[in-house]
Amino acid sequence: MTRTVVASATKEIIIGFDQPFCVIGERINPTGRKKLAAEMVEGNFETVKADALAQVAAGATMLDVNAGVTAVNPNETEPPLLVKTLEIVQELVDVPLSIDSSVTAAIEAGLKVAKGRPLVNSVTGEEEKLEAILPLIKKYNVPVVAISNDESGISEDPDVRFAVAKKIVEHAADYGIPAHDIVVDPLVMPIGAMGTAGQQVFQLLRRLREELKVNTTCGLSNISFGLPHRHGVNSAFIPMVIATGMTSAIMNPCRPQEMEAVRAANVLNGTDPNCQEWIMTYRDHQPAAAGQAAPADGAAASGSRRRGGREGRRRSA
Numbered sequence: 422m423t424r425t426v427v428a429s430a431t432k433e434i435i436i437g438f439d440q441p442f443c444v445i446g447e448r449i450n451p452t453g454r455k456k457l458a459a460e461m462v463e464g465n466f467e468t469v470k471a472d473a474l475a476q477v478a479a480g481a482t483m484l485d486v487n488a489g490v491t492a493v494n495p496n497e498t499e500p501p502l503l504v505k506t507l508e509i510v511q512e513l514v515d516v517p518l519s520i521d522s523s524v525t526a527a528i529e530a531g532l533k534v535a536k537g538r539p540l541v542n543s544v545t546g547e548e549e550k551l552e553a554i555l556p557l558i559k560k561y562n563v564p565v566v567a568i569s570n571d572e573s574g575i576s577e578d579p580d581v582r583f584a585v586a587k588k589i590v591e592h593a594a595d596y597g598i599p600a601h602d603i604v605v606d607p608l609v610m611p612i613g614a615m616g617t618a619g620q621q622v623f624q625l626l627r628r629l630r631e632e633l634k635v636n637t638t639c640g641l642s643n644i645s646f647g648l649p650h651r652h653g654v655n656s657a658f659i660p661m662v663i664a665t666g667m668t669s670a671i672m673n674p675c676r677p678q679e680m681e682a683v684r685a686a687n688v689l690n691g692t693d694p695n696c697q698e699w700i701m702t703y704r705d706h707q708p709a710a711a712g713q714a715a716p717a718d719g720a721a722a723s724g725s726r727r728r729g730g731r732e733g734r735r736r737s738a
Contacts, residue, residue: 546571
């Protein structure tokens with residue numbers, strides 16, 4: 422059984438088909454969040470701290486950390502800011518981190534200060550990216566997210582996206598990086614713009630699990646982009662992708678409706694033995710008033726924000 426090990430200073434987490442779904446908190450990302458970006462540029466990390474604590478309290482297994490505040494001189498500005506952000510988050514919470522950057526220098530700077538065994542987010546199938554990122558993955562012995570696009574962009578053909586994922590896995594093997602350290606992102610497209618987006622992801626997930634035997638992740642809320650009442654679509658999408666092989670997702674754990682879907686899927690998928698986590702979380706749950714959502718005890722409910730820029734960044738890469 423494929424198992425991807427990630428770790429903080431003292432806590433080890435396994436991403437795998439026989440493990441609870443891994444929720445990677447998306448909130449520490451200034452893309453699309455002008456206020457947060459401005460704060461980080463000024464050296465103000467209060468929102469970063471609040472988001473880190475809230476996401477862990479809400480049930481995040483890991484936290485994604487991104488410091489891409491500007492497109493101006495990112496090779497100079499992003500590495501030190503990412504390092505500072507990682508150091509602050511590590512002081513506050515003890516969960517594994519995902520180092521999220523499209524800047525190679527920032528990824529390497531982050532790997533130097535990250536404790537434990539972080540996940541690197543990410544590498545694409547572009548030759549230049551493969552040659553820049555894979556040596557770092559080998560050097561620091563860490564897992565990496567593999568985005569299923571290359572120089573030709575994001576294909577609407579799931580077979581092409583599978584071929585890109587396979588190429589990355591094979592290229593990684595040339596560096597001595599095992600398949601269990603490759604977490605493939607099959608690229609979730611907006612269902613409102615592409616009616617077959619859900620079917621494509623389900624098809625890809627089955628092949629990635631059965632043929633490549635790799636773990637998977639995605640920017641979960643991309644599926645509902647542009648639609649009203651997005652949480653309803655996201656919450657339906659979660660158990661469906663888990664059932665077809667998705668083992669993690671970058672998402673907002675502060676949305677109670679979506680975390681309920683994750684926990685329920687773990688129960689039904691057999692990765693919450695004896696329904697222990699479900700019972701501990703919801704045994705004192707109070708029904709919501711009509712038209713309202715009631716957060717689980719201990720879960721921090723915060724404003725909804727999508728994880729902006731993930732797929733847009735890949736398209737423009």
